Amino acid sequence: MSQDTLVLGAVAYDAKVVPIWDGFLAYFARHGLAFDYVLYSNYERQVEAQLRGDFHVGWSSPLAWLEAERAAPRRGRTARAIAMRDTDQDLTSLIVARADGPVATIRDLRGRRLGVGATDSPQATLIPLEHVAAEGLQPGVDVEVVHHDVLVGKHGDHVGGERDAVRALLAGKVDAACLLDGNHLVFAREGVVPPGALRVIARTGAYDHCNMTVLDDAPAGSIARFTELLLAMSYDDPSVRSLLDLEGLKAWRPGRTTGYELLSRAIDRTGYLEPWLARVAA
Amino acid sequence: MTAAAVELGDLGLDEGAHLLVKRALAGVDVGGVVRVRGRAPTLAIDLDAWCRAQGHAVAPVDTTGATYVADVRRGGAVVGRWRGAERAGAVDPRALGAIVDHPPARWGLAARGATVEAGAAGLDFPLCDRRVVWADEAARLYAQAAAAQWDPATAIPWDAPAPHPPEVEDAIVQVMTYLIENETAALIVPARFLAQLHPHFREVMQLLAIQCADEARHIEVFTRRGALRRDALGLSTQGGQASLATLVREPDFALAAFLLSVLGEGTFLSLLWFLRDHAPDATTREVARLAAQDEARHVAFGLAHLARHAAEEPTLRARLASAVERRHAALAGTAGLNEEVFDALVLLAAGGWDAAALRRGHAAVVALSQDMDAGRQQRLRRLGFTTGEAEALSSLHTRNFM
Ligand SMILES: [Fe+2]
Numbered sequence: 001m002s003q004d005t006l007v008l009g010a011v012a013y014d015a016k017v018v019p020i021w022d023g024f025l026a027y028f029a030r031h032g033l034a035f036d037y038v039l040y041s042n043y044e045r046q047v048e049a050q051l052r053g054d055f056h057v058g059w060s061s062p063l064a065w066l067e068a069e070r071a072a073p074r075r076g077r078t079a080r081a082i083a084m085r086d087t088d089q090d091l092t093s094l095i096v097a098r099a100d101g102p103v104a105t106i107r108d109l110r111g112r113r114l115g116v117g118a119t120d121s122p123q124a125t126l127i128p129l130e131h132v133a134a135e136g137l138q139p140g141v142d143v144e145v146v147h148h149d150v151l152v153g154k155h156g157d158h159v160g161g162e163r164d165a166v167r168a169l170l171a172g173k174v175d176a177a178c179l180l181d182g183n184h185l186v187f188a189r190e191g192v193v194p195p196g197a198l199r200v201i202a203r204t205g206a207y208d209h210c211n212m213t214v215l216d217d218a219p220a221g222s223i224a225r226f227t228e229l230l231l232a233m234s235y236d237d238p239s240v241r242s243l244l245d246l247e248g249l250k251a252w253r254p255g256r257t258t259g260y261e262l263l264s265r266a267i268d269r270t271g272y273l274e275p276w277l278a279r280v281a282a
Numbered sequence: 283m284t285a286a287a288v289e290l291g292d293l294g295l296d297e298g299a300h301l302l303v304k305r306a307l308a309g310v311d312v313g314g315v316v317r318v319r320g321r322a323p324t325l326a327i328d329l330d331a332w333c334r335a336q337g338h339a340v341a342p343v344d345t346t347g348a349t350y351v352a353d354v355r356r357g358g359a360v361v362g363r364w365r366g367a368e369r370a371g372a373v374d375p376r377a378l379g380a381i382v383d384h385p386p387a388r389w390g391l392a393a394r395g396a397t398v399e400a401g402a403a404g405l406d407f408p409l410c411d412r413r414v415v416w417a418d419e420a421a422r423l424y425a426q427a428a429a430a431q432w433d434p435a436t437a438i439p440w441d442a443p444a445p446h447p448p449e450v451e452d453a454i455v456q457v458m459t460y461l462i463e464n465e466t467a468a469l470i471v472p473a474r475f476l477a478q479l480h481p482h483f484r485e486v487m488q489l490l491a492i493q494c495a496d497e498a499r500h501i502e503v504f505t506r507r508g509a510l511r512r513d514a515l516g517l518s519t520q521g522g523q524a525s526l527a528t529l530v531r532e533p534d535f536a537l538a539a540f541l542l543s544v545l546g547e548g549t550f551l552s553l554l555w556f557l558r559d560h561a562p563d564a565t566t567r568e569v570a571r572l573a574a575q576d577e578a579r580h581v582a583f584g585l586a587h588l589a590r591h592a593a594e595e596p597t598l599r600a601r602l603a604s605a606v607e608r609r610h611a612a613l614a615g616t617a618g619l620n621e622e623v624f625d626a627l628v629l630l631a632a633g634g635w636d637a638a639a640l641r642r643g644h645a646a647v648v649a650l651s652q653d654m655d656a657g658r659q660q661r662l663r664r665l666g667f668t669t670g671e672a673e674a675l676s677s678l679h680t681r682n683f684m
């Protein structure tokens with residue numbers, strides 16, 4: 001790759017990813033930053049490519065961030081989060097049951113079925129299951145876990161898994177379902193969930209979602225310029241507003257890594273990442 | 283300290299309560315705080331998520347009781363969206379500045395008079411010059427057209443008696459066949475320009491659309507009349523189609539409107555009035571009468587916008603004249619009005635085979651040509667052509683009538 005072009009890696013979780021990054025490319029070009037992007041079909045391939053040095057900035061899901069953070073030291077490197085969306089800070093997940101059903105608390109789930117999203121979804125699977133475990137029920141042992149795998153490898157970026165879990169709940173196929181807090185309103189608006197049909201039986205602690213990840217050997221000058229231009233994107237500016245709308249944010253914030261504690265605990269408890277880490281380190 | 287407050291009661295954000303929050307936030311400045319109270323079970327969760335997506339900040343005040351209380355600090359994003367937005371003309375076409383000379387592509391499909399968000403990619407409408415397309419009469423003509431729409435099923439006496447001889451029926455079928463072909467061209471030409479016209483010129487867009495609907499109805503009733511007593515329609519000639527092809531292919535709005543509406547549909551008015559007065563059966567007479575009513579509007583709009591255009595662009599008349607000459611030259615090698623149509627008109631007006639009737643029919647068709655010519659010359663003079671120019675141009679008009 002050209003030494004003076006900053007390259008970003010992202011996952012193509014939806015067709016809109018192409019117009020999004022084409023738009024960013026044009027924005028950076030207008031401000032004199034040579035920029036390009038490469039797309040991957042799944043986050044594991046993206047993180048592995050970043051570790052190889054195929055690109056400079058990774059647009060990482062929370063799980064991809066932990067993968068990068070944990071795999072980098074095994075290669076003598078460190079990972080850093082430089083920016084994130086305002087809408088990715090302090091999210092929570094919900095566990096919901098039917099309002100007219102018998103499940104009112106996590107403990108009521110013992111011996112019942114819990115619908116989750118894609119296997120690798122932080123918000124709809126990993127973090128809520130960690131919450132259930134912390135409440136004393138072992139997922140898969142005390143409570144049956146029913147996965148709704150839509151696009152595994154994309155870390156739950158596709159909302160379909162959560163929607164399927166909630167539909168399964170309403171259809172009586174599971175006794176509770178996990179979803180991102182904001183999707184409670186989204187599903188109500190889509191008509192998937194009638195008002196008053198669900199009861200929230202648990203809300204997880206707050207956590208952060210995606211971040212822009214760099215490794216310590218990324219070119220400092222262009223990374224600084226990239227970060228500066230991201231943070232300067234204003235919703236007041238009509239030439240970038242549609243990009244911000246597409247990407248679902250109002251403003252970029254400086255990166256922080258304090259919001260990954262819950263997810264970190266979840267993968268520590270289950271050893272979820274170990275096979276991948278072992279393979280990457282080998 | 284919070285001055286503004288909103289009480290949601292038990293209405294949830296998943297049931298529309300966000301409208302109340304929005305209204306309350308609109309009442310404070312960016313950075314201002316609204317205290318939100320409500321008893322919906324998921325209010326704390328939904329308010330967090332909604333504010334995050336909208337760019338507002340939430341600070342819980344009381345999370346202990348059945349009533350949840352939080353302060354929402356208004357973010358600047360929603361205001362930001364409308365920075366640099368512009369008003370696209372005005373609704374009332376008579377208002378000052380309502381119709382602009384060159385509406386920009388970035389207004390796209392926005393309603394005239396709407397406020398358009400800045401930064402849109404826009405839609406390219408090649409017909410976007412007020413001088414070329416606009417006529418103040420468009421709104422009135424559209425209203426007239428909308429009020430004058432008629433239902434072919436009930437407006438026409440389809441069962442009226444038709445005691446005329448079979449050959450006269452054949453002549454009617456031939457005339458209908460010819461009319462359908464011409465009406466089809468009269469539908470396609472405005473339809474094509476309609477798709478190119480900037481929607482800023484709303485009244486013109488509506489008028490062209492209803493004109494297309496008129497032509498669709500004309501095609502319907504002429505087809506139905508033609509097939510009333512026959513299984514097949516009549517003849518379509520090369521010469522007739524060649525004449526219409528020059529109309530359909532004309533890419534310039536002003537020239538096409540001149541050739542189609544002023545000269546073609548103007549000439550057709552005489553033809554439809556002829557059928558109204560001379561057809562042997564009430565069905566044909568009524569079909570022609572109703573179609574002529576619509577055609578008069580089409581002619582009126584063509585005259586209105588071309589007269590205005592000619593007043594603003596002095597060279598337009600020369601371009602119109604050369605369009606007629608070019609078309610005449612292009613059609614020089616064709617036969618003009620086909621013999622079948624001419625003979626059919628004579629027999630239709632005669633209504634039978636006896637010599638007196640044929641003499642009367644023939645005289646009527648000769649008078650029709652003179653009437654068509656006089657009408658064209660009068661319309662040409664209304665566009666500012668001199669008597670001599672009008673006479674010369676009218677004589678060059680296609681012998682196919684349309
Ligand atoms: Fe017509």
Ligand SMILES: [Fe+2]
Nearest residue numbers: 468547577580
């Ligand atoms: Fe017409």
